[in-house]
Amino acid sequence: MLVESDGDPAARVAARRRPVHNLWRLRRYLRPYVAEFVWLLIAGLAGTAAGIAVPLVVQRVVDGPVARHDPGWLLQLGGLALLLGVVEAVLIFIRRWVQSSSAVGMEAALRADVYAHLQRLPASFHDRWQSGQLLSRITSDLSVIRRFLSFGVFFLVLNLTTYLVVVVLLIRLHLALGLLVAASTVPLLLITRRFARHYHTASRRMQDQQGDVATLVEETAQGLRTMKAYGRGPELAARFAVGARTLHDTGVGKGRLLANTAALLDLVPNLTLGVVLVAGAAAAARGVLSLGELVAFVSLQLMLIWPVQTLGWIIANAQEAATAADRVQEVLDTPPQIVDTPGALALPRDAVHGRLRFERVAFRYPGATAPVLREIDLTIEPGETLALVGATGCGKSTLLSLVPRLHEVSGGRITLDGHDLRDLRLNSLRRLVGVAFEEPTLFSMSVRENLTLGCPDASDEEVRAALALAQADFAYDLPWGLNTRVGEQGLSLSGGQRQRLALARTVLGRPALLVLDDPLSALDVHTEALVEGALRQVLRDSTALLVVHRPSTIALADRVALLDGGRITAIGRHSELLATVPAYRALLAAEPASAGPPASAGDIGPPPSVAPTSDGRGLVRS
Numbered sequence: 001m002l003v004e005s006d007g008d009p010a011a012r013v014a015a016r017r018r019p020v021h022n023l024w025r026l027r028r029y030l031r032p033y034v035a036e037f038v039w040l041l042i043a044g045l046a047g048t049a050a051g052i053a054v055p056l057v058v059q060r061v062v063d064g065p066v067a068r069h070d071p072g073w074l075l076q077l078g079g080l081a082l083l084l085g086v087v088e089a090v091l092i093f094i095r096r097w098v099q100s101s102s103a104v105g106m107e108a109a110l111r112a113d114v115y116a117h118l119q120r121l122p123a124s125f126h127d128r129w130q131s132g133q134l135l136s137r138i139t140s141d142l143s144v145i146r147r148f149l150s151f152g153v154f155f156l157v158l159n160l161t162t163y164l165v166v167v168v169l170l171i172r173l174h175l176a177l178g179l180l181v182a183a184s185t186v187p188l189l190l191i192t193r194r195f196a197r198h199y200h201t202a203s204r205r206m207q208d209q210q211g212d213v214a215t216l217v218e219e220t221a222q223g224l225r226t227m228k229a230y231g232r233g234p235e236l237a238a239r240f241a242v243g244a245r246t247l248h249d250t251g252v253g254k255g256r257l258l259a260n261t262a263a264l265l266d267l268v269p270n271l272t273l274g275v276v277l278v279a280g281a282a283a284a285a286r287g288v289l290s291l292g293e294l295v296a297f298v299s300l301q302l303m304l305i306w307p308v309q310t311l312g313w314i315i316a317n318a319q320e321a322a323t324a325a326d327r328v329q330e331v332l333d334t335p336p337q338i339v340d341t342p343g344a345l346a347l348p349r350d351a352v353h354g355r356l357r358f359e360r361v362a363f364r365y366p367g368a369t370a371p372v373l374r375e376i377d378l379t380i381e382p383g384e385t386l387a388l389v390g391a392t393g394c395g396k397s398t399l400l401s402l403v404p405r406l407h408e409v410s411g412g413r414i415t416l417d418g419h420d421l422r423d424l425r426l427n428s429l430r431r432l433v434g435v436a437f438e439e440p441t442l443f444s445m446s447v448r449e450n451l452t453l454g455c456p457d458a459s460d461e462e463v464r465a466a467l468a469l470a471q472a473d474f475a476y477d478l479p480w481g482l483n484t485r486v487g488e489q490g491l492s493l494s495g496g497q498r499q500r501l502a503l504a505r506t507v508l509g510r511p512a513l514l515v516l517d518d519p520l521s522a523l524d525v526h527t528e529a530l531v532e533g534a535l536r537q538v539l540r541d542s543t544a545l546l547v548v549h550r551p552s553t554i555a556l557a558d559r560v561a562l563l564d565g566g567r568i569t570a571i572g573r574h575s576e577l578l579a580t581v582p583a584y585r586a587l588l589a590a591e592p593a594s595a596g597p598p599a600s601a602g603d604i605g606p607p608p609s610v611a612p613t614s615d616g617r618g619l620v621r622s
């Protein structure tokens with residue numbers, strides 16, 4: 001069942017599902033370490049056995065050499081007790097040494113899988129999920145799971161075994177007192193059951209709130225400039241304080257729950273110990289129990305205090321791990337919807353002509369009531385450049401995102417040279433399509449790595465050509481040239497520089513199809529003219545779909561399509577639309593640069609005489 005939680009509390013309620021089952025599902029990450037785990041357990045159990053043997057040796061010492069005032073065996077028994085102590089210490093050391101490496105290995109493998117899965121999930125998933133929630137799942141939740149799978153499970157097995165063995169030994173030493181100790185398990189079970197129930201709810205709440213705080217921090221870090229510019233620091237600080245306070249309160253509540261339970265778990269064995277001491281002393285006085293047996297009984301019983309005390313911690317750890325597993329599985333269980341179909345094709349670049357066709361394409365965002373795009377019929381011929389214009393929010397970027405299949409069409413189909421895009425391999429399609437988004441994202445890596453993101457094998461010459469084409473030669477003048485590491489989102493560069501680098505990245509490898517979202521928006525007039533000239537060259541070789549806002553950029557296009565109300569309402573040459581489509585004229589008139597209509601595209605072609613055609617090639621008016 002697909003359950004999604006995007007940080008919205010209502011969604012989280014739905015997402016609370018089968019935490020223990022989800023934890024169990026992670027057992028495969030333990031598989032490579034099974035042998036190690038078995039050895040660990042053997043070392044742990046042997047260490048515990050050595051520990052348990054000490055009181056039994058002491059019993060022999062008290063009832064033998066001490067009771068009989070005969071030091072004959074004292075040295076041997078004392079030496080044996082000492083040896084057992086040393087063996088126990090060595091085994092504990094070996095266990096801890098082995099434990100740390102396997103634990104980290106498991107966490108790393110799980111983290112790699114979650115990360116890889118996040119990469120496969122579609123844009124719509126990332127639209128809905130808060131990044132802080134994902135961040136907390138891949139960091140703190142995985143650490144919690146690691147702690148449990150490595151330490152929690154181990155101590156659970158070790159402590160339960162110790163408890164059972166010691167109780168059996170106690171019953172064998174003295175039936176009535178032993179049964180009394182065994183009976184004290186009942187209140188322990190009741191206490192732990194109640195604790196587990198309450199702690200589970202608190203853990204889930206706290207882990208979700210950690211995600212909320214991570215989201216707040218991430219948003220603040222990303223929007224630092226805007227926030228400072230608007231003087232919104234205090235408001236955001238107050239919002240953060242509320243989130244942090246809520247997290248703090250949940251943490252305190254959780255801590256108190258654990259403290260109360262730990263106190264009760266302490267009380268039960270200590271009360272039992274008191275009763276045993278009194279009843280045992282009376283039994284020893286009556287001669288029913290030897291002094292050595294009483295000492296051994298009490299020493300063994302003392303060995304139960306640690307496993308019982310740690311029970312609260314282990315259950316808390318198990319609950320946290322179970323909720324963490326639940327949260328991680330929410331991500332892992334989300335199927336990547338945009339995947340290769342069986343038998344998907346890989347088209348070689350040279351075999352692609354670049355005829356892009358939208359056939360009655362419709363698109364609706366998941367969860368939205370109305371479609372953003374409907375009945376889009378559009379054909380872009382090989383080598384042609386089509387500009388998409390429309391009012392803000394009408395769906396231009398959405399339409400572009402359908403080409404590299406960042407979103408999947410909800411109806412109709414898009415074809416490239418007659419192949420439905422869904423029949424092409426995703427990596428092949430994405431190599432054929434060069435995309436530049438409105439917001440040029442650069443990653444925290446070198447300029448070269450940023451440039452070759454989609455084309456890792458690009459040669460220095462190809463990189464140089466792409467940079468020249470995008471008028472981005474400034475990259476060579478950066479302090480370490482192309483090896484200069486640009487900050488997160490390229491913050492150390494200007495908007496125009498980032499846009500030009502993003503453009504160079506897009507044209508690198510000469511993609512068959514170019515999909516550009518307002519490629520000249522962040523450029524000054526001088527650079528715009530240079531980039532426009534360069535773009536004109538690139539566009540000559542590729543089929544291109546451009547979103548443009550400014551009439552000056554429309555000059556790059558052979559034809560223009562007007563998107564209105566989710567439909568293509570007019571398509572044709574700029575001059576034709578300008579002369580015949582009032583909505584187009586009005587739209588351009590609203591643009592700041594509309595005073596001077598472009599010379600090239602605007603002045604070409606006759607007035608509207610082109611009749612509408614079914615394939616969208618002619619002039620279509622609504």
Ligand SMILES: Nc1ncnc2c1ncn2[C@@H]1O[C@H](COP(=O)(O)OP(=O)(O)OP(=O)(O)O)[C@@H](O)[C@H]1O
Pocket residue numbers: 127365368372390391392393394395396397398399438
């Ligand atoms: N991830 C999303 N989930 C849900 N709705 C979205 C999402 N992205 C965009 N929308 C909605 O889809 C509509 C079209 O958005 P889109 O970004 O495609 O418009 P646009 O024409 O490119 O706008 P602009 O010119 O301002 O860039 C808008 O109403 C927007 O609110």
